[in-house]
Amino acid sequence: MSLRILTQSFIRQRAFAPATSTAAFARFYATKKFTSSHEWVEVENGVGTVGLTDYAQNSLGDIVYVELPEVDSEVENNDVIGVVESVKAASDIYSPLTGTITETNAELESKPKLINTKPDSDGWLFKIKIANDAEVNDLLDEAAYKKLIEDK
The missing domain is CATH 1.20.5 (Single alpha-helices involved in coiled-coils or other helix-helix interfaces)
Incomplete structure (x- = not known):
């Protein structure tokens, strides 16, 4: 066709x-929201898919290693739950919400550069079953996040 x-x-x-x-x-x-620590979260049916923003991956440079949280682990908002290492630096990954990790992106183990090439899609990090829906409202919307990175 x-x-x-x-x-x-x-x-x-x-x-x-x-x-x-x-x-x-x-x-x-x-429902796509952002954190000041440069994670994005897209919420659908009480589950948030979390990744690093394009700004974050661009600042880090070529990603060479990703340590993700354990599935079924319970996390609190702003907990350090993983690490991203690049040729430039290492950076902590923070949970944007309180909840239970339901899935991680296993493809990142062998292809961490997906965070660089497709940070808003295939480069997602983990999924979280949200325990407190009100926390979503505390995250930044796209306009507020753009202002945050412009002010840097």
């Missing part, structure tokens, strides 16, 4: 999709 046909099909589906699917689509992206 050509790109034009796929695009037209997608537009047609979206044009007639119920408003609730559009709202759900927008809500998914509206």
Whole structure:
């Protein structure tokens, strides 16, 4: 199928999709939050997927090693739960939320550079079952995070 046909099909589906699917689509992206220690978290159905921001990976340089938290470990907001090492420096990974680690990105063991090449997708670090939904509101939204890194 050509790109034009796929695009037209997608537009047609979206044009007639119920408003609730559009709202759900927008809500998914509206829940991406950031920390002042340069982690991002994307929340869906009470589970947060956590990664390093593009700013953080760019500041660190080429990532050569990642130590991730243990699955099923219970962590508190702002706990140091891992380490990222690069050719320039080592940096702690902080938990942006309180909860239980449900999954880690095992692919990072053999391919830590995924954090450099795809920090917002394939380079995610871990998933956490959120214990306190209110903590999500304490994180930075995209505008506040952009201001934080611009002020540096």
